Amino acid sequence: MSIAATERRPGTAPHSKLRQLCPGRCTRTAVLAGTLLAVVAAAAPAQVKSLYYKEVAKDGRIYVFNTPERARSWETSGAMGSSITLVGRGPNGETIVAENETALDLYLFKHDLAPYDRPTPAPPPAPPPTFPQVKIGALWYLAYQHGEANGSNFSKFTIKRGYLNVEAKLKPWLSARITPDATLDASGDLKVRLKYAYAKFTMPRLGFVTQPALEVGMVHMPWLDFEEHVNSYRLQDTMFMERNGLFNSADYGLTAMGLLGGTLPEDTQRQVSKAYPGRWGSFALGIYNGGGYHAAEKNANKALEARLTIRPVPDLAPGLQLSYFGVRGKGNLESEPDWQVDALMLSFEAPVCVLTATVTDATGNQKGDALDSDGRALQRDGWSLFAEAKLTPRWGLIGRYDRFDPNTAVRDDATARTIAGVVYHLGGGNELLLDVDRLSYQQPGKAADTRWQVTLQVSY
Helix, strand or coil, rough: CCCEEECCCCCHHHHHHHHHCCCCCCCCHHHCCCCCCCHHHHHCHHHHCCCEEEEEEECEEEEEEHHHHHHHHHHHHCCCCEEEECCCCCCCCCCEEECCHHHHHHHHHHHHCCCCCCCCCCCCCCCCCCCCEEEEEEEEEEEEEEEEEECEEEEEEEEEEEEEEEEEEEEEEEEEEEEEEEEECCCEEEEEEEEEEEEEECCCECEEEEEEEEEEEEECCCCCCHCCCCCCCCCCCHHHHHHHHCCCCEEEEEEEEEEECCCCCCCCCHHCCCCCCCCCCCEEEEEEECCCCCCCCCCCCCCEEEEECCCCCCCCCCCCCEEEEEEECCCCCCCCEEEEEEEEEEEECCCCCCEEEEEEECCCCCCCCCCCCCCEEEEEEEEEEEEEEECCEEEEEEEEEEEEEECCCCCCCCEEEEEEEEEEEEEEEEEEEEEEEEHHHHHHHCCCCEEEEEEEECCC
């Protein structure tokens, strides 16, 4: 065993001290000189005055100290305590064990060795989230309309819809939303009612089901929120099945939902859609009063609704989806007429276009007023095509064709709706749409209704 020690004791003159630390080396590189100056400047006042330094070589290791208390403790107990160890960094490959960074910097400077690269400190832990986290937003459809309906001309400015969204995250697993909805009634009076008012519980992944969640209160029904994220032109007017009175978008009840098989990659979502990004699809199902969000419940029946969406080839065509939607319930009357809907939609979303094809077969409707003279629910069917061409990031074209037969037992009562429009994307979800909407009647002698419309969608 061999032990060698070098110690600087209090009282040594500063120049003698420097010569001891650097014997025979009067010229240092700017980097090494800067290192020593930084060490001295960072040291405590008492250490700067005495600049205690001691190194001990023992059993292939070099122990370095810059406080006499730690040196004496080590000599007495042999325990180094907290220290910095550099393997193989000594002049002859020894392991250096230093009391602290100051002692290590002094040793490396004295022996003209490369400076010590301090490890990057770990970032401080993120503060725990605080709740509630509240977000307020709004969505308005401001329009000018001109045309002819039921043989009468009209020309008017109007507010088609005005939503105020207040969303709050209350816990990591609990959020809430309330959405007042301003709309014009048949008399032209502007009224405010609730569109949504629910609590939403989110859960961990359940096997193949990703991001499972449950809404309770006045909630989304399974279909329209999904369709409106494929055909994003709700500002033009309602979607095909809602436009023909089969159902609306929200009701009192509860909705369970989730994605299937994980999510699409982020870059794919940016190219296709971030809405409902389940790798293999998504689903929603629930039980509801059956009257919708703007009607009182008039019977004890509850409606069951479900949507299942499959993304059959997520790697080859992630924008291709096949969706089924079904309703089983009773119309919202005391007499409880039948209300059933079965619908299929094939949709395709891509950076340059969106295409959908929908077919539906229905009995009755949500209101319960689609009845024959004997009070039985009418058999109804129809289909719809929609296309969006994304010409540039700012400009696009839309087209839609709906055909609906409100009573398959009666001839010549079907309608055909043709919509064509040009859209300018203002950015941030704000849109300007010019469209023409023409509703033709199969009934002989009944003139078509035509509406020209300019709509500004304001969203924030």
